[in-house]
Every structure is written in structure tokens, then in C-alpha cells.
Amino acid sequence: MATIIDLATKAGVAPITVSRVINNSGYVREDVRKRVQQAIEELDYVPNALARGLRSKRTFTLSLVLTDITNPFFTTMARGVEDAASANGYMLLVCNTDEREDKERMYLRLLLQKRADGILLVPSRKRSGNADLFRNRHTPVVILDRRVEGISADVVRGDSVQGAYQLGVLLAGLGHKRVAMLTGPSGVSSSEDREIGFRKAMKEAGIESTLLVYNGNFVQESGMEMTNKALQASPSPTAIFAANNFIAIGALKALQAKGLRVPEDIAMVAFDDLPESMVTFPFLTVAAQPAYDIGVQGVRLLLERLESEEPTSFREVILPNELIVRKSSGGAVKYQ
């Protein structure tokens, strides 16, 4: 493969002059630039980003570490990250941790090796056991979607407390007295924040004492299990709050299996919307997070930190959710 030296020979200049043409930096006379550019064409030259990165200490690569790209929320977020990165000339490395701290650690190590200019991380745990990896290193990190302890970084996330609170207020306003809350994993901030927000709404409505709480995970099976448990309670709940999209879908499946209709027999609200393009008949009342925008803002913060040499203080961007009321929350509860 042709190198900058081949070009230099061909164009009759020094390698550094070729470098100037490629990078559009420094002074180059017009006719020299033409000659070099012609050499580039003729030799079908492709710059070696490894050598560039090694010398210049910039790789123009960002990396995204998330739990699972097949979760539509993260898919959309990832697309936002990729678009924003690409628009600024950066490429994107993507890694799935499956909420496992060991996988997260493995990936973060590799990313440090690759000298990615920055890392966008959806941390697997609130108390990260991997915070040490970033100490004494200058790779900036932006935390997405969740809070985390111990890592000095900018944060971009949706307002889980507020979103869950709104859903709780909605249910209370409809007259529900016995509500079941299906949570995600403890130790994950988004899950805990949703619990906090929803609980607050229940408390304000004076129905916290009858709140049924089930702890699970952000997956469908967990949603089914928690729902089946909730239905065994007596008296059984008249409404369900699911802490994310997968739990919600699991819950709906469990309800259907039992022959229960939503919202006629039991109402339902959930966190996370599904993309419009993926759903035939939008049905769930949800707190929709601005997934795409979380990704875009994350890249913005990261690049700003990369540009400015002086260490600016860390920022926390909390984006509001959108309450979308659809069929699943039903009308006012008539019987009690």
C-alpha cells in the first residue's frame, strides 16, 4: 500500500509537505498541492490512521459501551451517538455488556488500549467496580442514561424520577387504590429512580400502603414472573407500573395468558416508548425518554471536553420525558 513517502517521491517533495496537503495545515504553494493531490489519486493512497493516531494522539474514534443494543431504547440512543459522532468526523466502537460488570471491565480495558478519544458509557451498576480504570488516565467519559458513583464524568440522562412520578400521578388520578410496581434491578440508578418517583406519587395520593412492589430485571421474563406474582395478591391490583419496556411487554403477555384485558380488567403504564416504526397499534401509556437526543447530547459533551484543554467542571444534563397517554391506562376506575 502506498505511503506518504511514496507520494513524496512521486511529487518531488518531502513527506512532511505531503502531510500538510493531506491535513490542510501549514503553508503549501498551489502548484505543489496540485502535484501532491495528483500523486494521491494515482497511487490510490489511503492514510494510515494507526500511524497518525500514534503520533498525533488523536484517533477520531469514540466508543459506546451499553448494556444491550437490541433494547430499542438503546438502539435509538446508539443511533443518536453514531450520527453525532459521524457528523464530527468520528467513528464509533460499540460494545454490549449485558449488564455484566466483568464484560464492562473487559471492554473498557480494550477501549483504553485502542486509545479511543472518548467513551460513552451506560454503566452496569450504580456503584461501579470499574471506576479505577479511569483514574490517572485522560480518556474522558460521558455517562449515559444512568447515574454512577466514583467516576468523574459528564452525565446525560432522562429524568426517571419525574417520569415515574407522572405515571404514578396519572394512575392515582384515575382512581386506582391498589397498584403493583414492577421494578428493574436494584443497584441500577434508572431502576431505583423510577421506584422513587413512583413511590412519591403513591405517597402523595395516600395509597402507598397498598402499593405492591416486585423486584426484577429489565427483561421480559422478569415482567411475566412479577405479574404472575402480583396477580396472586389479594385483593389483586387494579393497575400495574412497569419500570421499562421489556417488563411491560412481559406483563402484557402474562395478563393475556390469564385472560385479563388491558385496560378493562387492569390498567397499565410503563417507562420507555417503543419506536413508532416498530409498533402497529400504539397502545401503552408511557413515559417516553428522548433516547436519540440522549445520545446526541452525550457526544456533544464529550467533544466539548476534548476540544477544551482546561479541565472544566463536570456537567449533568437531565432531559425531560414525555408523558404519552394511550389506551392502556384506561379511563377512571368505576368499581373498587
Add this chain to the structure above:
Amino acid sequence: MATIIDLATKAGVAPITVSRVINNSGYVREDVRKRVQQAIEELDYVPNALARGLRSKRTFTLSLVLTDITNPFFTTMARGVEDAASANGYMLLVCNTDEREDKERMYLRLLLQKRADGILLVPSRKRSGNADLFRNRHTPVVILDRRVEGISADVVRGDSVQGAYQLGVLLAGLGHKRVAMLTGPSGVSSSEDREIGFRKAMKEAGIESTLLVYNGNFVQESGMEMTNKALQASPSPTAIFAANNFIAIGALKALQAKGLRVPEDIAMVAFDDLPESMVTFPFLTVAAQPAYDIGVQGVRLLLERLESEEPTSFREVILPNELIVRKSSGGAVKYQ
């Protein structure tokens, strides 16, 4: 940041010996290995993958160029790619082309610069205008999901002809005589193959003459538009074949807007299934592609090519689809 030379100094050996310890290559005495490893720990050493790649000509990075990661089919495929890559010690660069050849070209150029060891490509067009990028270069390419002309590469894809054919046979067997086919973009092999397969089934059933064909794109809006046009035909079709998941969802929405029920008023079959975890009530009769496996097999072929030095002949892996019959295709047609 500590380098291999710092480690060497600390451990009292030559840099190359440190390299041997890190790469677990060559001979190193046990006590020396220990000393080096201790130095690694103490200095919190992270190898520089740029320098490694520059010298060794291997980056342990693969790249995935697809049209849009927010399409669940590609999301699943991407996950398959990432898992397989990761299992073999490779990281993954991901790029979205939005079916645009110019974006595709821009990304492929960048990937060549980054010296990714291999590229997995979902080509935007059947006749690729970017084939020239790979000539005289040794970066191996695997084409996923589609056929493409001009690029010498392994191919992994689902059997679009067969899948569409099966769906056509199904509809014909149910007694439909007037069927509408909503296709994807012309010039994209998966779309064209589906048209071929479906047409074949129509022909064999002797109902090709009444087949209504609408050409569109793999997006929801296109599905809605084509459906609205199809409904204006007289007599109107009794069944619809949608060439992908987004078209299908658009079609369902258009039908719903017109107050038509599926399958009672009109039957429907489609290509691509939606992940079980994302759908509350699976309803569409589909030809489901093994998306995850397409990704895994793609990486397998790519790595095999990387391992073997001799140029082996290119392979085409065509994975079968699964016909999943659900409600939307309805029972036998009673009226005509």
C-alpha cells in the same frame, strides 16, 4: 502513560522481553515473567493498540457497515456480529449508511484508513459504485443480507426467494386470487429476490395476471402509501404481501385508518419478524430471517479468511428462513 520501555527499565529486561510476556509468545523464564507482570501491575500499564497495529499489521478490529441499526432485523444481526467478534477478541466499529451510496463510500474510506482487519457490509445497492475501493487492497469483506455485483467477497444472507415463495404459496393455498405485493427499493437484491420468489408462487398458482405490484422503499411511510394505492384498485386485493417489516407495519396502519380488519377484511403476510421481546401480541404471518445467525456466520467467514493466508475461493452461505404462520394470514377465503 507507562510504555513498554518503562516496564522494561523497571523489570530490568529489554523491551522485547516485556513484549513477549504481554503477548505470551516466545520463551520467557518464569521469574522474569513474574517481575514483568509485577511491573505491569505497579505502573498500571495499558498496551498501545495503535503502535501494536502499526507494527504487526493486525488491529483486532472488525467493522460493520449497515443501512440502519434501528431496523430490528439489523439490530439483531449487529448483535450477532458483535458477540461473535468479541468472542474472538475483536472489537466492532459500526456505521449506518441509510441506504445511501455516498455515505457508504465515506465510511468505507474511513474504515480502510483505520486498517480494520475486515469489513462486514450490507451494501446499499446491488450494483455497487464502491466496489473500486476494495481493489488492490487486502482488507477482506463479507457481504451480509444482500447480493452485490463487482465485489469479490464471501456472502451470508437469508434465502429471500424461498421465503417470499413460501408466503406466496401460503396465500394462494388459502384461496386468494387478487393479491397486492408491496416491494422495497429496486436495485436492492433482497427486495428484488422477494419479488421474484413471490411472483413465482403467484405464477404457479395461476394468479399472476391479477397480481398488483407497487414499488416503494423499506420504510413505514412507503408501506402506507403503497397500501392506499392498492386499496384504490378495483376490484381491490384480498391479501397483501409486504416485502419487509417496516412496510408491513405501514400497511397495517393504513388498513386500520381505513377501518379494514386483518385478516377478516384483508389478509397479510410479510418478510422479517419482529423480536419476540418487542411485540406484545405476535400477529403477523412472516418469513423470519435468522438475523443473529447471519451476523455470526458473517464473522466466522471473515475470520476464517483472515486466518488462512492462501486465497480460498469465495463462499456464499444462504440460510433458510422460517415460515411463521400467525393470525394475519387468516383462514381460507370463503367469498370471492
Add this chain to the structure above:
DNA sequence: AGGTATTATGATAACGTTATCATATCAATG
């Protein structure tokens, strides 16, 4: 004309690692 700033180009070294070749030690073999 002399001095200063701007434009233009290059020489050299360095980024951090590993490929290649060379050499030294040691144990085993007949």
C-alpha cells in the same frame, strides 16, 4: 537598502510496539 513579517519547505526525531536476526545458556544425546 535594511529590517521584519509572512509564506514555503525540509531535516530530524519521535510516537510505542514488534519482526527479524543474532547470540548465549543449558540439557540431552550418542
Add this chain to the structure above:
DNA sequence: CATTGATATGATAACGTTATCATAATACCT
């Protein structure tokens, strides 16, 4: 004991680029 093969370590150069410093040529000013 000389020979061989395995074990162990290192010196040197190279991968392809750019940071840094130096120098030359030209334009601009008084």
C-alpha cells in the same frame, strides 16, 4: 566430549505518520 536442539534474551530496525525546530524565499514596510 563434541554436537544438537531447545530455551532464553537482546540489539536493531522498522511500521507510517506528525511535532518540533530550522531555514529559505518572498512580500511588506519605513
